Each structure stands twice: as C-alpha cells, then as structure tokens.
Amino acid sequence: MIRDKNGRFVKGSGSSLSKEHKKKISEALRGNKNSLGFKHTEDSKKKMSESQKGRESYWKGKKLPLEMCEKIRTSLSGEKCYAWKGGTRKKNGYIQIYYPGHPFCDKKKYVFEHRLVMEKHIGRYLNPDEVVHHINGEKTDNSIGNLMLFSNNSLHGRHHKFMREQIIFT
Numbered sequence: 614m615i616r617d618k619n620g621r622f623v624k625g626s627g628s629s630l631s632k633e634h635k636k637k638i639s640e641a642l643r644g645n646k647n648s649l650g651f652k653h654t655e656d657s658k659k660k661m662s663e664s665q666k667g668r669e670s671y672w673k674g675k676k677l678p679l680e681m682c683e684k685i686r687t688s689l690s691g692e693k694c695y696a697w698k699g700g701t702r703k704k705n706g707y708i709q710i711y712y713p714g715h716p717f718c719d720k721k722k723y724v725f726e727h728r729l730v731m732e733k734h735i736g737r738y739l740n741p742d743e744v745v746h747h748i749n750g751e752k753t754d755n756s757i758g759n760l761m762l763f764s765n766n767s768l769h770g771r772h773h774k775f776m777r778e779q780i781i782f783t
C-alpha cells in the first residue's frame with residue numbers, strides 16, 4: 614500500500630472499482646445533494662431525532678420499499694421529510710445513503726456517505742477495518758478535502774492523539 618505523509622492512501626493502491634460501481638456511487642451521491650449544507654436548528658434536530666426513533670421501531674424487521682419511502686415523504690411536511698430526501702438518513706450525527714447492493718451496507722441497506730465519497734476518490738471499496746476521519750470534526754462535512762483514510766482504528770486514534778499534542782493553543 615502506498616500512503617502519503619498523513620497516512621492517507623494514495624490513489625491507485627488496491628483493486629479497482631468497476632465503472633458500474635463508480636456510476637452507482639455518483640448517482641447515490643447526486644441524490645443526496647439537497648441535504649448537503651442543510652442546517653438544522655437545535656429544536657428541529659430534537660424533533661427529527663424523536664420522530665426518527667418512533668419510525669425506527671415502527672419499521673423494525675420490515676422491509677421498506679422505495680415507493681413506501683416516497684409515500685412517507687409526501688405525507689410528512691417540512692423538516693420531518695428531510696430524512697427521506699434522496700434516501701438519506703442520519704446515524705450518530707453522520708449522513709447515511711440508502712444503497713442496496715453495496716458489499717458493506719448495513720442491515721437496512723445504508724452506507725455512510727463519507728465512506729462512499731472516499732471509495733469514489735480512491736477507486737475501490739473500503740474494507741470494514743478502514744476508518745474515514747473528518748479533518749475539521751464536522752461529521753456532516755463529507756467533501757473529499759475534509760476526509761482522511763486510516764487503515765484501522767488504532768492508527769486513526771493515534772492521529773487524534775498526535776493532533777492534540779501538536780496544538781499548543783487555539
């Protein structure tokens with residue numbers, strides 16, 4: 614593996630993504646364009662997570678067909694429908710994209726957007742050990758310039774420690 618001085622993998626290492634996969638990622642990311650840069654007030658965030666909780670339990674164990682997503686989206690108004698725009702949702706403050714067929718999607722067929730952006734950038738799938746770090750600490754800022762790839766979580770943790778020691782004052 615080739616890495617630059619930040620420990621980030623350099624393009625060209627590992628196996629290549631198929632054209633098909635790259636196209637799929639672009640499509641998935643394009644669908645999510647509306648949510649980028651969207652700012653919520655604290656109040657709406659709270660409301661959203663509350664409505665999200667209720668919805669999670671309602672849908673537990675059930676498959677959610679795309680038409681159903683659309684129905685829910687149109688039956689809800691305002692910010693509440695945000696979670697369904699373009700098949701995206703929030704998990705632990707991170708953006709996830711609905712992506713059935715991805716080899717590492719979760720049980721509900723979602724993949725973290727920052728991982729998809731990195732996969733598209735380096736042209737291969739990330740393995741589950743690899744960790745994508747947000748340079749500015751902003752979990753929803755998934756522009757490629759804000760992302761760094763570490764081959765495992767212990768290297769990722771070392772970077773956090775290193776950054777803490779480097780900063781004398783801010």
Ligand SMILES: [Zn+2]
Nearest residue numbers: 746747769773
């Ligand atoms: Zn990090």
